[in-house]
Structures are given as C-alpha cells and as structure tokens.
Amino acid sequence: MFDTKKVEIQWGGKTLTLETGRVARQADGAVLATLGETVVLCAVTAARSVKEGQDFFPLTVHYQEKYFSSGRIPGGFFKRERGATEKETLVSRLIDRPIRPLFPEGFYNEINVIAQVLSYDGENEPDILAMVAASAALTISGVPFMGPIGAARVGYKDGEYQLNPTDAQVAEGDLDLVVAATHDAVMMVESEAKELSEEVMLGAVLFAHDACRTAADAIIKLAEKAAKDPWELKAADDTSAVKAELKKLIGKDIEAAYKITQKSERANLLNAARAKAKTAMADKTPQEQMAAQKLVKKLEAEIVRTAILKEGRRIDGRDTKTVRPIVAEAHFLPRAHGSALFTRGETQSISTCTLGTKESEQMIDGLNGLKYEHFMLHYNFPPYSVGEVGRFGAPGRREVGHGKLAWRALHAVLPTKEEFPYTIRLTSDITESNGSSSMATVCGGSLAMMDAGVPIKRPVSGIAMGLILEGKDFAVISDILGDEDHLGDMDFKVAGTSEGITTMQMDIKIAGITKEIFETALLQAKDGRAHILGEMAKALDHTRTELSAHAPRIETIQVPKDKIRDVIGTGGKVIREIVATTGAKVDIDDDGTVKISSSEPEKIEAAKNWIIGITAEAEVGKIYTGKVVNLVDFGAFVNFMGGKDGLVHVSEIKNERVEKVADALTEGQEVKVKVLEIDQRGKVRLSMRVVDQETGEELEDTRPAREPREPRGDRGPRRDGDRGPRRDGDRGRGPRRDGDRGPRRERSEGGNDDGPAPEFAPAFLKRDDD
Template sequence: MIHTIETIVAGRKLKVEYGKVGMLSDCAIFMSYGETVVLVNTNASEKPRDGIDFFPLSVEYEEKLYAVGKIPGGFIKREARPSERAILTARGIDRPLRPLFPKGYKNDVQIVCTVLSVEQDNSPEILAMNGASLALCISSIPFTDAVATVSVGLVDGKFILSPTADERKVSVMKLTVCATKDNVTMIEASGDEIAEDVMIAAIDFAFEACKKIVAFQEEAVAKFGKKKNIPEFKKIDETLESEVRKFSFDMVKTAMYIMDKDERNVMVDQIKAKISAEFDEKYADKKSDIGEIFYNIQKEIVRNMMLNENRRPDGRAFDEVRPISCEVGILPRTHGTGLFTRGLTQVMGVATLGALKEAQILDGISDEDTKRYMHHYNFPAYSVGETKPMRGPGRREIGHGALAEKAVEPLLPSVEEFPYSIRVVSEVLSSNGSTSQASVSASILALLDAGVPIKRPAAGIAMGLITNDDLSKEKVITDIQGIEDFFGDMDFKVAGTVNGITAIQVDTKLHGLSNYCIKTAIIDAKKARLHIIGKMNECIAAPRSEMSKYAPRMYVLNVAPDKIRDVIGKGGATIKKIIAETGVKIDTSDDGKIVIMSNDGVSANRAVEIIEQLTKSVKVGEIYLGKVTKIAAFGAFVEILPNKEGLVHISKLDFERVNKVEDIVSVGDEILVKVMEIDNQGRVNLSRRDAMKDSENEKKENEKKLNE
C-alpha cells in the first residue's frame, strides 16, 4: 500500500511517498521538494554488535549525476568515490541523529540517501536530512524523536527560509539548523561577518520553522509508522561495577585532579594496569565491561569537578583561553607560512598561490563547477602521540578542512583584486582540543605572510558544555581541551573577525541545546575570538607588502572579448607559441581578461608585449612599421600587426610612378606604411607614399621648432 503525505514549506510542496519503492528495506521513502527528489533507505541489524564501545551508525549520501542530466567526467563514466560535498552532507546527517538513538544501542544502523533529481532552487542536502529523520521514525528501528532541518539565508536584512539558487547567490549568510520540537540539535553556518545578535535571531527563526516540519513528520508517523523494535541492552554486572569502583575511585579522582596532561595520563595508565591486575583473571570474560566502568568513573569525576566545584581540569577560569603564540615565515621556500599554538594544540598553515586555471574543478550535482580557494586539513597520528598507518584523509579531516575553508573564504580578495588560485594546507602538529579552529588562525597567518590582501584577520574558538542529568545546571566553557571534549556535552565552534561571524559548527551529545546555551556560547566565543586576534596582530597585523620571491607574479590585461580568439589562435597554436617562447602561464576568459603568471619579470613583459600586439586594433590614419610578406603584380602585402595584413597598391609605393613592385620592396623588408582605409569587408588599404610624406613633414616641423 502506497502512503502519501504533503505540506508546504516556503511556498513549495514537500511530499513523502512510503510503500512505493524499496520493499525489502525496513523503511524506504521517496521524499520530494519541488522537483528535487531523494530516496532514503534505513536498515538495522537484528542483533547488537559484541565487543564495541560505540554506536555503529553509518550514513551514506549518494550523488547521482543523472539527477542533473550530467554524464560523469573522466575515463570511467560512472560515479566513483563520494565528492567532498557528499561526505560533508553525510556528516551533517549523522551528527544530529546519533545522540537521539537510545543510549547503549549497539545494533548496526545504515542510512542511505540517494539523490535522484535536483532542481537547483531546492537543496537535496536539506531534503536528505529531513528524509533520514522521517525514515528512521517510520521504521521499526528504535528512533522516535523527529528531527527537522531548514536552511536560512539573509538578503537585504531579511531572513529567507529555504532560499532559491538566485537568493543564495546574494545572501550574506548560509545557515543550516537541525532541531527537534523542543531544542536545536545542530548548527552549520557561514557568513560575511554576521553580527552575533543577527546570528542568534537567525537561529531562533530557523528553530520556529523546524517545529512545523517536525509536526509534519509526526503526522506521517501517526498515519503509517511501524511498530518499534525493543532494543537489547547489555547490562554491566552490579557486583563487578561495585568492586571496580571501590578499588579505583579514589585513585582515579587523584589522577583527574592533576593539572598537567602528561602527568595525568601517566597516572591513568598506571591505574588501568592496577585494575587489570586485580580483575582480569577473576572476570576474564568481562574486560570490555571493566573498561566501560573505568570510563564512567573518569567521566563522573571530571563532570562533577566542573559542574559542582567550578574547577576545570587544568585550573583555568571557565572563560579563559589557553596561552597563545604565533609565528610566520618559518619555511623559506613556501609562499607563506603560519604557526599557531594554543596550549598543547598546534597547527602549521602553509599557503600556496597559483594560476586561476589551477582552481579545483568540481564534478557534482550542484551548479558550482570550480573552487578558487582550497583548504586542506591533515591530522596525523603523531599529533596525539600515537601510531597508525598513514592513509588518505577521512571524513573528519575533510569536515574540519571545509569548516576552516568556510571561515576564511569571505575574507579573501576578489579575483579582480587578486587574480590567484589559493591553497592553504593545515598540518596539525599537536592536538589537545579544537584543531579545526586553530587551523583558521594558522591559515590567516599564512595568508598574511604570503601577502594576500584579506579583508581582516579571523580566528576561531571551540566552546563546550557540562550539564547534570536533568539539565537543570549548565556550564558553558571557553576553549575546550581534549578531556573536556571527551567527557563534555557539546562542541560549539565559532570563527570570525572583529566585525562578526564567518563560520559556526555545532555538535552535541545531548537531545538538544537550550536557548541560554546557544546565546552564551556565541557571546563568549566573541570575547575569546577578539583575544586571539589581538595575539595574532602582535605577530603580523597586515598582509606583507611584498610576496615571496618564489611566488608567481600576476599581470592582468583587459582586451575586447572578440580579441581573445586572436590570442588563442587556431587550435590554441598562438597561445602555445607565446608560452613556449616566454615560459609564462596564461589564463584567458571570455570577458576579455588575460592573466599572465611568471616569476620572471622580463619574460612576463615580453608576453604582455606580444599579446598587446596581437590584440591591438588597426586604426585609420596611423603609421606602422610593417614587414612585407608577399608581392603581387598590383602591390605588396604588409603585416602591420601580428596576423594583421594590409595591401599597399603599386600606385601607393612611391612618389614616382612604379613599374614593378620589386623595384621598391622585397619580401622581408620592413617599411613604414599609413592606414588609409578599412573597407566594409575588413580589408586594410595601406600607403607607403603617404607614410613617407607624413614622416617628412614631421621632420621639417621638428627642425623648424629647433631653429626657433
């Protein structure tokens, strides 16, 4: 039986069809918004997975290029690994849903969102996030709290719900909010220095819109939701828990109150060894339970210390930022470098400038096809003192890089001001809390060191949260370190400048965040951000006036658009010849802009000279020094500009009558000629006689002036 339910969101129809497709999935739905369609499938294993200490949820967001009428590029004409945008969307679906599953649920759960049709006005990402929540709620999987997701733009000072493609282009803010009917569960934002009060108001606006979509999901569940399975939870033996707590609690408390991270970790390892020696033989089949008890004791002690004793593990005030140091120019051959250290968190940013044609080409379902600014984030195992195989970037690395990219991108100069592609790589050298936000500062330092004229510096900070069981107490924490992130309830990252916010990313382990928490985190983050920017300004306050001698220089020419073909030549022959002759890189665009890139000024100037000659227009009345290219009985053909020839009729070769053209000129001769006419077919008529006459008159005039 096919079930259908519809509603209107921002003037467009949101529709769900259940029972039409995917009959063997626990739940499969077609969800459409306008002409954007996403298929969502959810399934779970029958039994929990043994021996794990995490919830095995996997989310896949599948972009099918047929959804936008494209055939995949490259040699293999099928979709391969997920795009960066698809990976970020999958993370965005996972984060608000994961905390809402029953605590201790260990069944494998998979959510697959497949994009089938895309209307650019209606975001498939937002639709997939709503579809994932609804499919889980309809399914037999024990998930009951509907989560709605909305996007909000800011155009001419007004909030726009679910902005269209044209509205997104002019919006100064991109905000995504996920929420249950009671609380906000996730926030993603980027913006052009949005004031804190505006951002708070936008989140409130989004939350109200989410409530209506939650009600729509709840209506669908009431009409055709399945009966929920009762989850199996593994229970820890009460006797075992009592014995481990009695044996280790005081030792763990002593360890957790050590302020130095390394000393604390050494003592924790010693306690683990003692617990193992005491209980492993007696409870040989319950080692994982012992580990869980030990974790819970640590968590209880740290949270009580912060919430009830007003004390942080390292002794800082709750709004205090760890010590900061900044350094630039530490690598001699790169275009720009910045080393940013906050406590035991350290990131090195390295900036590289390149030609515009080196921008990243995007082959996806969005209407964006290139990316000029690229931010890549690397998190090697040595940054946390561990060892593991070095492989490509995972979802976390891609997500952190994208967050820093969003934070920095609004501050970059336009292509007209600075015609470069820009890549920044953040190398995490040491990690103890919020490396993604440290990479924002490191990137800014590197860009300033590279001489990139950014609008102003930016910095980021991660805010944390500690609550009690009934949420009657809340402590918002500035600049969380590893232990506070591990045992805390929230990771609220805010980046921006002295003028406002450029990026936000919020994750929580709770069922949602209170209004108080969101506002406090945003306001306290500004205070911390300004402090960090002040420290950065002490190191480098403005872009360097001179770029590195190893950075390429740009030379920009603007010519008539119809002249671009003269620069490129047939089959690209002309531009290839210029590049081969001068060794420069050249980018051309249809609007007439030509960008020449070279580290050698002489070569660049030669390329400029050639292109100027190629694109120069022939004007009637002007005199040119041309080269004879061909002789005919009726006159001589003369090249006056590259690829531009004219005819000197035999009657215009000299003052006297000319019997044979060869009596006056030969092929290869350079002669002065004057443009007499350009006919309606574009043919150029030249005169050597008139050019000589004008030159003689000019000579006489100059002699007269000298005699006077």
C-alpha cells in the same frame, strides 16, 4: 499491491511530501521525501544482533547523488557514480551528527542509513530533504531512535530570514545556515556567514528551529500511520556496585591524573589507572570486563565534569573563560608563497598558502553541472599529532569535514576574482593536537594568506566552546581540550572577524540545548575570538603589500569580444605561439578578460604587448617596433603589431638609395617603423628611414621632395585606324634571333601586325581596334 502511507504539509511556501510503502519495502524503514521536484529516497536497515565483543555503536550514513536526477551523465572515464565526492561526504556527516546522540546508551546494533537523490529540480537542495527523510525512515523503522528530528536551511538578506533558500538566493544573501533539531532542542548547526552579529545568528537558529518543529510534526504524523513495532531492548544491568568498587580502587589516581596539565604525563597516569582496573577485573567474564572499561570512562567523565561544574577548575588548571597561551609566527617557511605556524597550548598547525593561475582551479562535477573553484583548503591530521601509530593516507570524513569548516570561516573575507585573480590553496598540517585543530587551521590559514599578500578583508580567528550540563546547572567553557571535548556535552566552534561571525558549527552529545545556553556560548566565544585576534596581530597585523618572489604574477587586460578569435587564432595557433615564445601563461575568458601570468615580469610584458598588438588598431604617424618577416624585390614586410604586417618600400628603408633589399635587411631583424598610410583595404605603408633605429625617435625627413612632373602637351587627335608610320619591319625590338617566329605577316588593314585575333581568343587579348 502497495500499502502506501503519505503525509503532505506546507513548508516554507512549498509542499513537503513524506511517503512510505511503495519503494524499498524490504528495508526496516524507507521514505520518499519530495519538495518541489526534488526527490530523495532514504532506506534504513538494522542488524538484529550484536557482534560478540562489540563495544561501540556502528552507525553508518551514506548520502549519494544520482546524476540521472538532474538529467546528467557522470564525467570521467567510467561514466558512473563512484567514490563519495566532497559534498556527499559532508552531507553524510550532516545526517550522522544530529541522529547519533538520539540512540540509547548501550545500543550496539549495526545500522545503515542510505539516502539517494532520485530527482533534483535545481532549486530545492536535496541535503535538507535527505536529513528529513533519514529521520522519518528511522522513526518508522522500529529501531530505538529517540527522535524525530527536523532540518532546515536559513538564508538572510536585507534583514529578513529565508526558509530553505535556493542556491541563487544563498549566493545573493549573507548567510547559509543548516540546523537540525528535535521538537524541544537544537541538535546540530552548520553555517557560513558574511560577518554577521551574534544576535542575527542566534535569531537564525531560532527561526530554523521553528521550521524543524514543522518537519518533525510531519514525521510523527507519518509514524502514526506506518510505524513498525518498536524493538524490545534488554534492560540495562545494574552496575552501581562495580562502579563503586572501581571508584574506590582508582578514583584517587584519576583525580591526580586530571590535575596534571601536560597531556602526555596525564595520559601516562590515566593509562596506569586503567591497567590497574583491568588487572583487578582479570577474573571476570569478557562481557564484565568490557562493561568495567566503560565504567572507568564514566568515572573519568564524572570527576572532570564535577570539577568544572562545582569548582570551576579545568583539566589544565584554567577557569572556564581563559584561552590557552598562543604563539603565532608568520613566514615560517622560506619558499612557500605564504606560511604561518600557529600554536595554542598543545594544538599546532603549519599553514601554507600557495597562489596559482586559472589552470590550477579545481573542477567540480555535480548535479548542477561543472563548476570551478578558485579557493581550496586542505586539512591533514597525521597520527603523530596525537602521539599515536595509525593509518596515514587519503583524508577521511573527519579531515574533509574539518577542512570545509575552516574553508567556510575564511571564504567570507576573500577578495573577489577581479580584485585578486589568483587560485588560492591553503593547507593545514596538524603537527600537535589537543583540542580544536580546525580552529587552529582558521587562525593559521588567515595568517598564511596575509603573509602571501592575499588582500583579505580582515583577519579571522576561531575558538571551540564546550558545555557541561547536569540538570539545570551548566558551565560553558572556552577553548576546550581534547579530553573536555570527549567528556563534555557540546562541541561548539565559532569563527569570525572583529566585525562579526563567518562560520558557526555545533554538535550536541545530549538531547539538545536551550536558547539560554546557546546565547551564553555565543557571547563567551566573542570574547575569546577577540583575544585570539590580538595574539595573531603580534605576528602579522596586515596583509603584505608585495607577493612572494616565488609566487606567479598575474596581469589582467581586457580585449574586445570580437578580437578574442584573433588572439586565439585558428585551432589555438596564435595563443600557443604567444605562450611558447614569451614563456608566460595566457588565459582568456568569454567576456574578453585576458590573464597573463609568470614569475618573471618581462615575460608578462612581452605577452601583454603581443596581445595588445593583435587587438589594437594601427595609427597613422605612430612609431612601432616590429620584425622583418619577408623580403621581396620591392621592399620588406614588417610585422609590427603582433597580428599586423605592413610594407616598407625599398625607397623607405634608408635615405640613400638601396640597390638590393637583402643588403639592408634580414628576415627576423627587429626594426622601428612609422605608419605612413593605411588605405581603404587596410594595407599599411611603413617607413624606416624617418625613425632613429637605435632610439626609436622620429627623424626629420631630409630627402628632397620629388618635383612634380610637367604636364604633357596635347598630342592631338589620333587618326582613325592609324598610329603613324612604323619603322621598316621593326618595333624597336632589334633583329630577331635565328630560329625565331620567321618573317612577320604584313599588317592587315585595321592596324594589327599579328593579324586579326581569332574568334576564340579571350577578351583581354583582343584589341580595341579589332
């Protein structure tokens, strides 16, 4: 029934299987990719016609993680997969970015690429497998895809590169790098590193490229068995005459516009030139007008690219290596825990750092189960930042991607949770944008954390590099503008400290770049990052030693594991009482780590002392401060160590005689007591009279010691059955009241005035002489 085609290869010591023909047979291309016990299905469908007026390539990539793949039920109220999570959005971008440039120019048919995780073994990450499956499905579908691409993840530990490491290996190592590449060139790079050198990062990319070739070769083998007939593409129209006409009409205007360094003035001149071309083409058909608009964009690109490549002159007059002017300001906002305003040319970010407690951590529900993240970075891009009117609301894929890139850049320099037990939230609000707002977020975020007192290892700066490539001639440009990004061939972002790279991201708009270009870009970026770090240091060159007065304080103490239940109490009663009474927040981990937080130090101290009192052991001879919790006839019970009570006997309240305890003490009164004794059962005997109730100092015990009783003389042996004569009919109780029990019975022989004890009387009522 099934015409299944399959390819298996050994890849990084594991078996990679690509299969088609058994699942999703109505899609244009569908591939099941398996690595270990991780399985991803990717299905590709393409529209056979183009919508009228369509002038862009509508490629949509969706990556979805099915919870059943790891034997889990989704959390939340609905208990089903719903909107894309952050990870699903990021992986969708990972798939989209390297395949989009590999479709021919002018191909505008709508394409859907849907990748779903069907099985996850907890070791082999499905994102790389999804990229391979998407490339394979496109390659066999027949659509005009100039692939295939392969993908690989690379780790680095102890000087060795690791192919497709597990999550645990990545956590233990110094690198998490993802590369997508064709057989000949690298298309996409995404990474997070722990301050690695340019040489190590370049080596990792080349190592990954070799693994990508292996995966791409496997896809070609599958295509040889199962590929559908390629689509017939309409030959592109000859537009050279129209292009020449447009160049003659508005070429000089475009050249003049791109000599204006100010973005808004340049945009006005460019819009005027475009309007001029539109008017000249008013009598043409809609298709011809649309084609003319595209030719105007090509003309703009040619003018900009030629000026850079041949003259070394950029849009704003800089050379290829110069970074735009930078103004950095720390503590920009008075109430934020940490803040910075970072401006580089016409790109600007307001970055803020907010510190929170453990309860502010982000809960993330994924295939590996629940986890909690204590570092968050949120990037916002309002339409006014580029002088436009547009949608303002929830972040889109671009915002999520830019925020994660900046997160990776800064994550490597964060202190450990033991060193700094705060939840950290960074926000970057882009107020102006003309190129590389994500790198402005890195710089501003670094300054904001330093301003907030977060003890990061070192400041981090970031820079965006561009590329102009014509044949064998190329120019790498530093700190690209928005127009240079749109009209160039590469967007290559590098961030790091003075010691090394912390993140690297590259997107290519052409069919890949060579090792020479990549190495040149890395070294040029290193110089740019160093310059930016110097400008940032003018605003703030060290982490502040004091936290903001508006930030919560957190103090950490350790309690024995067997005392955790005492601090929490039955049903959380004790810990709720601590929080309600002191006003401090208290979090307890399973290992006995207790974090106490408040913006007021005295509240932290009160909660800390309470918890120490619960978990500590009382010491004989030590003086404590306590509270009277109960009055009884013979003394008062005092709670003196949070969870411990002791008795102050009436004789130990004052040196003078106390007739009535209530006259000397009241419930709730704070007193100072000394531990006199702890018996074998743990009962504690306390004293107030030997402690100065105002200063808490121990007083000399001036009460004379009680003289020992004289020993009683020998009373002699008791006569059998006789206690001596009693007084007549009286035991010393006096006469009975009227209506009493009546005359007593004569004492029977054996000496019991009340007569013999009945047989059913309890043993304790019977006398020995019964």
